[in-house]
Amino acid sequence: MKIATYNVNGINARLPVLLQWLKEASPDIVCLQELKAPQERFPLQEINAAGYQALWKGQKSWNGVAILTKDLEMTEVQDTLPGDPEDLQSRYIEAIIDQIVICCMYLPNGNPYPGPKFDYKLDWLKRLKKRTNELIKMKLPAILIGDFNIIPEPIDVHKPEHWENDALYRTEVRKAFRELKNKGWLDSIRTLYPDEMIYTFWDYLYKAYDRNAGIRLDHILLSPYLRSSLKSGGVDRHVRGWTKSSDHAPVWIQLEK
Incomplete structure (x- = not known):
């Protein structure tokens, strides 16, 4: 089973890119973030035509999350x-697909730090911690997947010294990410590539993609009951280079069931 996450940065504006990637990568489950579209403007007809059903919660201008699946209830x-x-x-x-709880997330950015947006991010993380603890206690196979807006470690960012007071890299949010891992949630991409510099986001400015000056924000965390199922994974970095693409690239894993 191939499971992916993709911050599309505007689903209608970048629909051709999304559809091209779906055709090329053919994931079984896809979590999307930053739809930037109200509920009624989700392109369901085009998504269905690509072979996917969808659950989504839109929002005007910003935010918005969705889960797509191809042949699974x-x-x-x-x-x-x-x-x-x-x-x-x-x-x-959050949805159940093939007996797996899929938690699709778009965490708050939190900038500027300090301030109310950062406080909201910390509160959101506390609520997430509570929900993830419930999933662990219920002994459910579950996946936390999406744009976390967290850079976990120095290896996950180009020139980490420039990010110390950014809400993506602040000690508080990195600690929250570590706490998830300490509870048993497996950072799948870092597990597969423990020593490699892997990025999932490149800013549109300063030719960041051309210079590979990126950061790793998009994560797929597996509950303890799925750890042994992880087979492979990666980042479809080349998609970031397509015309009118998102500033994020799709991230995917393959589970053996």
């Missing part, structure tokens, strides 16, 4: 991260 669990009924940002959707 999908049941929605919830479309908000529990813990704050006043949080209306579309950043989380």
